Amino acid sequence: MPVLVITGTGTEVGKTVATAAVAAAAVAAGRSVAVLKPAQTGVGPGERGDADEVARLAGAVTARELARYPEPLAPATAALRAGRAPVRPPEVAEAAAKLATEHDLVLVEGAGGLLVRFDADGGTLADAAKLLGAPVLVVATAGLGTLNTTELTARELRSRELDLLGVVIGSWPTAPGLACRCNVTDLPEAAGAPLLGALPEAAGALPPATFRSMAPEWLAPCLNGTWNAEEFTAREAPAPFARGS
Secondary structure: OOEEEEEEOOOOOOHHHHHHHHHHHHHHOOOOEEEEEEEEEOOOOOOOOHHHHHHHHHOOEEEEEEEEEOOOOOHHHHHHHHOOOOOOHHHHHHHHHHHHOOOOEEEEEEEEEOOOEOOOOOOEHHHHHHHHOOOEEEEEOOOOOHHHHHHHHHHHHHHOOOOEEEEEEEEEOOOOOHHHHHHHHHHHHHHOOOEEEEEEOOHHHOOHHHHHHHHHHHEOHHHOOOOOHHHHHHHHOOOOOOOOO
């Protein structure tokens, strides 16, 4: 798996912090890692973007952006309003493939959800994943609404014959409510793919050294971690509902 594409079920789902955790776990396992952010929006010159945040949390990783637009909008719209050239899926695939010749693992972090447009032609992260032949990791929220957005994302990936590696919960609450707890068992069913991790709430606010040491505990072995889905489910999911006679 030299290239892994990471998308979210929407915005503000914990995608960047999850990407940092995957990077940190891979680095801890002795792998060289690069993170590629095709289109960074909502960040001005000299400010830290998502790839920089991954590097801050994960440590020794190569961070690269292809384009940066100042307004916090979808990349195609942000590029148009800024009067700048958009990023196109072939450019993303080319950059990721080049990084893969120099690193053991390349993480391509999208902007928002899977079908957010990069350009006026409708190019998306899904198109880049197709060109790369890369698996996709989906970062989802824990609470109400996540089953719908996760299943829609999973269905779109399968319609494009893309490999859905699994789902990571981007922020697991310190005190999860019933919906979150039920979603532990419902999310894999909705996605048709395994649950591969759960990051604790506010993980991105941890000191970087602490984040790096703990990251493998939040992710499954296929992501270079030690997290166990069965143990997590047994601990967090509610007991089966017993119907009356």
